[in-house]
Amino acid sequence: MTAPLDPRGGGVDLNIWLGRDAETDHDDPAFARLAGALVRVQEVVSGARPPPGLSTEAATTLGRVADQLEPYDVDEAAQVAGRQFRHFSRGQTLLPAVAVDTYDGQRVDGRVTFGRFYLGSNGAVHGGAISLLFDDLLGQVANGPDAPRARTAYLHVNFHRITPIGVELSCHAGIRTVEGRKVHIDGELCHGEEVVASAEGLFVRLEAHQL
């Protein structure tokens, strides 16, 4: 049984995409657990300096896991990775997990901690990982439950300060304007009161033939 969603957020992904019928039949708690285990491996491997013998052994173990899973390859429509909407990370291993606190269809506020996997260098989160977070966060606002699907036309990111690894940050995104199919969305990533990065994106709502 999957846990019921907390309508106030409460650190649980608000699950905005579950309103879309096509997505409701992909719940797979066991798979979400697998993806979570892989995220842990990514994190631990990124920060580890094991002795060569152990690295070799671990590589063999991971190869065995890949061999076990490979026969279960499916196409995108059947894929469950990225569709575990009851879990912070949606059962995917690319994005940092965002805990959504509030979402009203126009704006989202949440919290995120970038682990060692996202290190650029010198204690700073990789700029590409920050852009990834913004694309997803702004994208979740652009693709609200009642809105037509939209894709990122551009994403402009400003890096104001070093974004620290291993620290809880707050993240925010909100619609600034809607002009026809064009949705302009702003985002901020904050360490305490300080804005460490900000973003401005244009999302274009898709026409029927583009879905």
Ligand SMILES: CCCCCCCCCC(=O)SCCNC(=O)CCNC(=O)[C@H](O)C(C)(C)COP(=O)(O)OP(=O)(O)OC[C@H]1O[C@@H](n2cnc3c(N)ncnc32)[C@H](O)[C@@H]1OP(=O)(O)O
């Ligand atoms: C499951 C949970 C998911 C959570 C959310 C995840 C979100 C992730 C979002 C993404 O990452 S999507 C992947 C990255 N983006 C893409 O792959 C998009 C690739 N580009 C396209 O598909 C098309 O260029 C696009 C749909 C964005 C627009 O093409 P269209 O042919 O539909 O639009 P058109 O060219 O007619 O332009 C419509 C308006 O947008 C404007 N426009 C389009 N691209 C622009 C651009 N780059 N800069 C400025 N304006 C732009 C264009 O000028 C025009 O303005 P006006 O209506 O005022 O004339």
